[in-house]
Amino acid sequence: xxxxxxxxxxxxxxxxxxxxxxxxxxxxxxxxxxxxxxxxxxxxxxxxxxxxxxxxxxxxxxxxxxxxxxxxxxxxxxxxxxxxxxxxxxxxxxxxxxxxxxxxxxxxxxxxxxxxxxxxxxxxxxxxxxxxxxxxxxxxxxxxxxxxxxxxxxxxxxxxxxxxxxxxxxxxxxxxxxxxxxxxxxxxxxxxxxxxxxxxxxxxxxxxxxxxxxxxxxxxxxxxxxxxxxxxxxxxxxxxxxxxxxxxxxxxxxxxxxxxxxxxxxxxxxxxxxxxxxxxxxxxxxxxxxxxxxxxxxxxxxxxxxxxxxxxxxxxxxxxxxxxxxxxxxxxxxxxxxxxxxxxxxxxxxxxxxxxxxxxxxxxxxxxxxxxxxxxxxxxxxxxxxxxxxxxxxxxxxxxxxxxxxxxxxxxxxxxxxxxxxxxxxxxxxxxxxxxxxxxxxxxxxxxxxxxxxxxxxxxxxxxxxxxxxxxxxxxxxxxxxxxxxxxxxxxxxxxxxxxxxxxxxxxxxxxxxxxxxxxxxxxxxxxxxxxxxxxxxxxxxxx
Amino acid sequence: xxxxxxxxxxxxxxxxxxxxxxxxxxxxxxxxxxxxxxxxxxxxxxxxxxxxxxxxxxxxxxxxxxxxxxxxxxxxxxxxxxxxxxxxxxxxxxxxxxxxxxxxxxxxxxxxxxxxxxxxxxxxxxxxxxxxxxxxxxxxxxxxxxxxxxxxxxxxxxxxxxxxxxxxxxxxxxxxxxxxxxxxxxxxxxxxxxxxxxxxxxxxxxxxxxxxxxxxxxxxxxxxxxxxxxxxxxxxxxxxxxxxxxxxxxxxxxxxxxxxxxxxxxxxxxxxxxxxxxxxxxxxxxxxxxxxxxxxxxxxxxxxxxxxxxxxxxxx
Ligand code: HEM
Numbered sequence: 106x107x108x109x110x111x112x113x114x115x116x117x118x119x120x121x122x123x124x125x126x127x128x129x130x131x132x133x134x135x136x137x138x139x140x141x142x143x144x145x146x147x148x149x150x151x152x153x154x155x156x157x158x159x160x161x162x163x164x165x166x167x168x169x170x171x172x173x174x175x176x177x178x179x180x181x182x183x184x185x186x187x188x189x190x191x192x193x194x195x196x197x198x199x200x201x202x203x204x205x206x207x208x209x210x211x212x213x214x215x216x217x218x219x220x221x222x223x224x225x226x227x228x229x230x231x232x233x234x235x236x237x238x239x240x241x242x243x244x245x246x247x248x249x250x251x252x253x254x255x256x257x258x259x260x261x262x263x264x265x266x267x268x269x270x271x272x273x274x275x276x277x278x279x280x281x282x283x284x285x286x287x288x289x290x291x292x293x294x295x296x297x298x299x300x301x302x303x304x305x306x307x308x309x310x311x312x313x314x315x316x317x318x319x320x321x322x323x324x325x326x327x328x329x330x331x332x333x334x335x336x337x338x339x340x341x342x343x344x345x346x347x348x349x350x351x352x353x354x355x356x357x358x359x360x361x362x363x364x365x366x367x368x369x370x371x372x373x374x375x376x377x378x379x380x381x382x383x384x385x386x387x388x389x390x391x392x393x394x395x396x397x398x399x400x401x402x403x404x405x406x407x408x409x410x411x412x413x414x415x416x417x418x419x420x421x422x423x424x425x426x427x428x429x430x431x432x433x434x435x436x437x438x439x440x441x442x443x444x445x446x447x448x449x450x451x452x453x454x455x456x457x458x459x460x461x462x463x464x465x466x467x468x469x470x471x472x473x474x475x476x477x478x479x480x481x482x483x484x485x486x487x488x489x490x491x492x493x494x495x496x497x498x499x500x501x502x503x504x505x506x507x508x509x510x511x512x513x514x515x516x517x518x519x520x521x522x523x524x525x526x527x528x529x530x531x532x533x534x535x536x537x538x539x540x541x542x543x544x545x546x547x548x549x550x551x552x553x554x555x556x557x558x559x560x561x562x563x564x565x566x567x568x569x570x571x572x573x574x575x576x577x578x579x580x581x582x583x584x585x586x587x588x589x590x591x592x593x594x595x596x597x598x599x600x601x602x603x604x605x606x607x608x609x610x611x612x613x614x615x616x617x618x619x620x621x622x623x624x625x626x627x628x629x630x631x632x633x634x635x636x637x638x639x640x641x642x643x644x645x646x647x648x649x
Numbered sequence: 650x651x652x653x654x655x656x657x658x659x660x661x662x663x664x665x666x667x668x669x670x671x672x673x674x675x676x677x678x679x680x681x682x683x684x685x686x687x688x689x690x691x692x693x694x695x696x697x698x699x700x701x702x703x704x705x706x707x708x709x710x711x712x713x714x715x716x717x718x719x720x721x722x723x724x725x726x727x728x729x730x731x732x733x734x735x736x737x738x739x740x741x742x743x744x745x746x747x748x749x750x751x752x753x754x755x756x757x758x759x760x761x762x763x764x765x766x767x768x769x770x771x772x773x774x775x776x777x778x779x780x781x782x783x784x785x786x787x788x789x790x791x792x793x794x795x796x797x798x799x800x801x802x803x804x805x806x807x808x809x810x811x812x813x814x815x816x817x818x819x820x821x822x823x824x825x826x827x828x829x830x831x832x833x834x835x836x837x838x839x840x841x842x843x844x845x846x847x848x849x850x851x852x853x854x855x856x857x858x859x860x861x862x863x864x865x866x867x868x869x870x871x872x873x874x875x876x877x878x879x880x881x882x883x884x885x886x887x888x889x890x891x892x893x894x895x896x897x898x899x900x901x902x903x904x905x906x907x908x909x910x911x912x913x914x915x916x917x918x919x920x921x922x923x924x925x926x927x928x929x930x931x932x933x934x935x936x937x938x939x940x941x942x943x944x945x946x947x948x949x950x951x952x953x954x955x956x957x958x959x960x961x962x963x964x965x
Contacts, residue, residue, distance in 0.1 A: 141925040148918040152911045152943075159904040159951065166902055194902050317898070370803065395811035395895050406897030562897040569899065576886050580878060587874045587920075624867065 138205070139212030147206040154202055158193035161185065165194065207305055214298045221291045228271040229283035232595035236616030241630045245599070245614040246638050252598040252611040256280035259596050259613070259637045266633070268594070282596040290621065293585025300579025307572035316342040316351065317564040321431050322358045322378075323413045324556040328429060329357040332403070332563070352402030352565070354382045359389070361557035363410060365486050369438050376407050376559045402565055409434075409560030412441055414471055414493055415553040420450040421546045431558050432471045433513045438483035441471045442513050448504050450548070464502045465548060466525070468515050469495035469533050471555075481533070491555050494533040497544055500525035590623035594633060613638050650742035651802040657735040658756070658795060664728030665763075665787045671721030672780035676858065678714035718777050722770065725784060729763050732791075736760050742802045748818040749803070751952045755794035758948065759787055761826025766833070769868070775860045776834070776868070783833045790829070793949065813891030820883030821909075824876040825944055828916070831872035832941035835934050838865035842931055866930055870923060873937055877916055884909040908947035915940040 137143055162170035171191050175182040189196030236242055248255045253274070260270040260282045268284035275281060318340030322330055330336055332355070334348040342348070360377040375393045382400060392398035398405040411434045419425040432443030444466060451463035474485035475492040501524040503516040519525035534542050541551035594617045601610035615634045619626040736756050740747040747753040766783045770776060837859050844856030859865070888909070889899035900906060919940055922933035 141921060142927065145918055145921050145925065145928065148914050148921065152914040152918070155907055155911050155914070158902055159907040163902055368803075395813070395891075397894060397897065404893075404897060406895070408896060564897045566899075569893070572899075573886075573890070580881055580886060583881060584878045587878060622867070622870070624871070 135212060138209050139216075141213075144206065144209050144213065147202060147209060150202045151206060154199050155193070157190050161190045161193070163193065164191050203305070207302060210298055210302060214295060214302075217291070218295055221288075221295060224291070225288060229269055229285040229593060231273065232281040232283055232597055233616070236595060236597065236614055239595075239616035239618050241617035241619075241627065243615045243634045243638065245612045247601060248598070248611050248613050248638065250611060252278065252280045252600050255611045255613060256282050256596070256598045259598070260284070262637055263594070263633070279597060279599040281598070284594045284596075285592070287589050287591035287620070289585050290589040290591050291586075293582040293589065296582030297579050297586055298582075300575045300582060303575035304572050304579070307568035307575060311343075311566040311568040311572070313343045313345045315564070315566040315568075316340065316346055317562065319560065319562050321411075321558055321560055322356060322376075323429050323431060323558040324358045324361060325429065326357060328556075329355055331355040337563075352382075352400065353384070354380060354400055354403065356380055356405070356561075358557070358559055361410065361559055363487070369486050371486065374407060374410055376561075403563050404565065406562045406564070407559055408562050411439065411558045411560070412471055412473060412488070412491070413556045413558045414443070414445075414491075415556060416445045416467070417551045417553050418445070418447050418450060418465060419549045419551070420447075420452075420465070421548050422451065422454050424450075424452070424454065426450070427553065429556060431512075436482070437486065439473050439486040440481070440483040441473075442469075443471060444468045444512070444514055446502050446504065446515070448502050451546075461501045462499075462524075464500065464504075465544075466498045466502050466515050467495045467550065468498065469493060473555075488555060491538060493536040493552055495529075495536060495542075495550070496527055496533045497529040497542075497550070498525050499528050499544075499546075590626065591620040592623065592626055592629075593618045593620065594630065596637060650738050654735050654738040654742060654802075657731050657738060658791070661728055661731040661735050662788060662791050662795070664724055664731055665784045665791070668721045668724035668728055669781060669784035669788060671717045671724060672777075672784055674717035675714045675721060676778065676781055678712065678717060718780075721780055721784075722777060725763075725770070725780065726767060728784075728787070729760075729767050732756075732760050732763055739802065746815065746818070748814070748822060750798075750800045751948075752794050752798040752800045754818075754822065755790060755798060755948060757822045758825045758829065759790050759794075761823050762830040763787055763826075765827050765872070766830045769830075769872075773864075773868075775864070778859050779833050779837050779865075782837065783830065786829070786833065790948075797949070798952065811891060811895065813887060813894060817883055817887040817891050820879050820887060824880035824883055825948070827872050827876035828880070828912075828941065828944050831869055831876065832938055834865045834872070835869040835937045835941070838862055838869055838934055839931060839938075841865060866934065869934060869937060873916060873919060873940075877920065880913065880916070885913060904951045905947065908943060908951050912940055912943040912947060915943050 162174050164171050174191075175186075185191075189198065193199055233239065237244070250258065256272050260272045263270050263282070263284040266286075268286045269288075270282060270284045273281045273283070318337035320330055320336070320338050322328065332351050332353060334340055334342075334351065342350075357379045358376060359379055362373070362375040362377070364372040366372055373393065375391055377389060377391045378398065379387045380390050380398070380400065381387045390398055392405065392407055394407055397407070411432060413429050413431045415427065415429050417425055417427040426447055426449065428445050428447070430443050430445045432441035434441045446464075446466045448464045449459070450465040452459050470481050470493075472481070472483035472490075472492050472494070473487060474483050474489040476482055476484050481494050498515060498520070501519055503519040503525065515525065520527075528545055536542055536550075536552040538552050538554055541549055543549045594615065597614045599612045599614075601612050615630075615637065617626065617630040617634075736747045736753075739753060739756065743749065748757055763783075766787075770780070837856070840852050841856040841859045841862040843853040844859075845862055888906070892901065892906075893899040915936060919933055919936040922928045922936050923930070
């Protein structure tokens with residue numbers, strides 16, 4: 106059984122004269138908070154509190170799922186949102202639990218640290234009077250040397266086995282050897298709990314001083330990205346950071362490699378980029394799914410891929426605009442959805458008047474490999490036979506309203522209300538690279554080429570390495586704590602007082618106390634006493 | 650190869666099922682014959698140097714129950730071999746470690762559990778009486794894997810193609826296997842303890858022929874204390890390291906991660922409870938069983954209930 110020693114009672118504290126009730130309450134609460142039972146309850150609460158985060162969609166994981174939840178449960182969602190159900194791990198109640206737990210941890214560990222430091226400097230305690238009361242015991246058996254020599258020899262043997270020992274002379278001519286081992290258990294346990302604390306601090310530090318963002322990076326010089334805040338598709342800075350704290354670098358996707366299995370499963374991805382850091386010279390770097398691009402102050406992970414058709418629209422006045430349009434993959438075969446919007450189309454060059462009813466938009470799917478049956482589903486994710494299926498719309502795209510809509514589809518409200526009208530037939534137009542399509546008003550859309558795109562996530566967490574070191578140390582502490590056992594052994598060496606052993610001999614008795622649950626202690630004790638007593642091997646007496 | 654694997658799987662379940670029936674037979678017929686006596690002896694001898702075995706010469710013709718028990722152990726070992734074959738052929742068919750999706754993950758985890766169980770059995774034959782429950786859980790888990798989670802052999806998605814895959818998944822599989830099988834002595838301890846306290850209603854009657862409660866409790870602790878650091882490494886160190894390299898964040902509260910965290914906290918609570926003198930051992934053991942429930946939740950529940958939030962768990 107594990108022995109958890111009571112903390113030494115504060116015997117030297119002055120007798121309480123007038124106990125301040127507030128002080129007494131505080132002290133009692135602190136004692137309660139730092140007890141093992143409280144720690145247990147708080148651990149439980151932590152586990153329970155983590156559950157809702159797997160049931161409800163989390164903003165920190167996937168914002169869109171949260172919006173979907175709001176649409177699906179319009180009544181319930183706002184209520185549970187107020188309870189923090191969509192931000193469980195940032196909610197006040199979750200924080201309250203782990204902060205209490207870690208307060209309890211500090212309150213628990215600090216006194217143990219002090220006690221352990223004392224224990225490390227202390228000597229093994231005196232042997233108990235009645236060794237036969239100990240869980241392990243070997244009754245007196247003879248040894249040829251005199252008591253002090255025997256005691257010293259026994260202690261030497263124990264020291265060789267890494268026991269801490271103390272030899273004491275008793276008044277009556279007898280000697281005792283006290284030995285103790287396994288201090289590393291408590292050392293490891295404290296290390297583990299302190300490491301937990303360091304990891305928590307690391308999480309907090311990383312949250313304050315870290316940042317992350319996402320970006321779709323399309324191949325090509327004109328599509329490069331520099332680490333200024335507006336250039337991210339989405340970015341979150343830690344509360345202690347400002348935009349000027351971001352490291353300065355630029356990226357340009359020069360190449361994207363992907364290979365696929367016959368069944369369309371991706372086999373490997375890799376992106377090649379030109380990187381300039383702090384205005385230095387450009388270098389070419391490649392990174393893949395499990396091997397991020399590590400820059401000074403930012404790690405860049407490749408998290409997705411896709412295609413971006415390049416479309417040129419020449420309006421009825423002959424003014425041409427070119428757009429590189431990222432399409433969103435919707436299935437394994439990379440059937441992708443997207444929309445090309447030309448709000449500045451059909452501006453009369455004579456008047457320079459923009460006519461809201463003359464904007465043009467195209468919506469449809471892109472297939473990297475066209476199906477044989479003409480269906481709008483890709484047959485293979487690689488660019489074997491790229492094709493676009495597009496429908497054309499003219500009217501008011503609704504882009505000026507100020508509500509950011511999807512960048513992968515047209516505004517449904519505008520279409521439903523008739524402000525935006527389909528001007529192509531029921532069947533979408535088929536376009537292959539190089540082909541063009543002339544609309545009813547003489548406008549012309551040309552499918553110029555297809556470029557690759559990479560979805561990248563950019564992140565910096567200044568505490569990451571420290572936390573890794575902390576957790577590895579913590580793991581080592583945990584293993585020590587669970588595998589080392591604290592145990593004590595005592596020997597009492599008495600002068601042999603009768604005649605048959607002759608002069609100078611001694612009689613040795615031993616006892617052992619495992620201080621933690623430890624199955625192997627019996628064998629260890631038997632082996633240690635066997636050598637220490639150098640007993641007659643046939644004699645069975647002395648076994649209890 | 651893939652078909653072999655599927656057929657071996659069926660045979661594995663059959664072997665465990667047969668072992669279960671034989672264990673049950675021993676349970677039904679078995680008197681506290683040799684096994685019982687051996688148990689008693691081992692307990693008396695615990696702590697003190699073992700006395701020379703004096704009773705070995707009791708001629709005791711093995712009873713019907715005894716035979717059933719021996720056959721059960723043999724079938725159990727056959728089941729383990731078939732189980733190993735299932736996983737190996739699957740790995741060969743896929744040309745990678747058989748840990749790429751939920752089905753393979755469960756096959757591998759239960760393989761570890763089964764191996765640990767057979768290992769425990771060889772070292773402590775006394776525990777044969779737990780065989781009924783050990784084989785029952787193997788049959789249930791494997792059956793569920795085949796029915797609910799079966800996935801045809803396929804290659805890994807690129808995100809899984811990493812050496813962290815080996816570190817993370819192997820350690821998590823091994824520790825989960827040990828945690829899972831650790832629930833058997835935990836449950837039996839509670840039953841036996843209840844029986845010893847005089848409870849005679851249904852589950853407690855099963856405790857009649859079960860070996861000593863203290864030994865079951867210690868075995869429970871040792872299995873959990875061994876699995877816990879391994880799980881800590883696999884789920885809370887190697888997992889985040891891999892996630893950082895692959896997804897760019899070391900921890901993102903994905904449902905899988907949430908439930909790994911919950912399991913870890915619950916098992917930490919178990920170790921705490923066991924180390925706290927004022928908390929009863931039965932209470933601590935209940936916490937270990939709760940940990941088992943959270944592991945099952947991660948093994949099945951998260952993949953089934955929370956689909957869509959994380960695709961990698963069934964990817965493959
Ligand atoms: C942050 C949450 C905590 C976690 C995850 C945690 C985890 C653990 C684990 C896994 C062990 C087992 C190691 C062993 O048995 O040697 C342990 C032991 C221990 N913990 Fe914690 N702990 C936490 C908080 C606390 C707190 C708040 C206290 C103080 C009230 C505490 C006091 C102890 C003690 C005294 C032991 C040693 C038990 C023994 O002698 O075996 N822990 N802890």
